[in-house]
Amino acid sequence: MVEISIFILLVFMIIGMVFVLEMKNLLSAVVMMGAIDFGLSVIFLLLSAPDLAIVQIAVAVISLVIMIRATIHREIVETPSQESTFSSRVVMLCFLFLFFILIYPAFSLLPIFGEPIFAESASSSMKYLLEGMTQTGSPNIVTAIVLDFRAYDTLGEAIVLFTSVLGAVSVLRYRNRKKPGSST
């Protein structure tokens, strides 16, 4: 049942992605991107990852707002001159199809869906599940990992996020550069 639901949602996401790629109006494409992100959030919920689903919804909303901010009041219709030539599209599709054919055998090496490898051996996930509650006091094992066992990882994430915000602010600063020759 879960598998079928995920299958349907993934097909929806793929169709949405095709629409995004072929849509002439950029605002429609951005809204479709938001729909795909929400579909991904539902898939996370179906896969028993509620923390991730919450974060994904928040990220989807914020990125939708950012993208709409980028497209609104601008030249939002793709003109025909912006499209690639037919031959380059065909070549690229052939290349990607070949890529897919070549990596298809690798799927047989992956664990079967529904039977993860961590359950069969003494993995670190097993350790977290066994000792997470007693060692950290957090009933939620995922937050126990994020904020306790692998807190340095989260610190790095915070640094990356801070740097990207710093970069965005410094790029978008609405102050014209000083004209050359003028005193600093």
Added chain:
Amino acid sequence: MIYALCIVLFLLGLYGVLVKKNLIKIIISLAMMNNAINLFFILLAYRKNGVVPILSFLQPNANLYETAVDPLPQALVLTSVVIGLGVTALMVALAIRLYYVYGTFDITKMRKLRG
């Protein structure tokens, strides 16, 4: 089969990055590649009829190690999702700046150097 669909989503994103000439489309495609990879990790972690790795009054004294899904990829992807947002925000900021300078999102027209 589900893994293959996930890879198809990734390849569609790659196609958009390689073929499209509009910056907004390229940014959306990159975000979709990011989403597909995140989804792939969570698919690998799923256990059939697995429960959420949370101890609660709904599942007290649960033997989580026998029933729960893998919590480690969830924790790693949680980081990855947020970083994806940061990357998207930075790319959009650059796109807005480029639009301000060149007056278009078309990457083929962004050739001349301008201050």
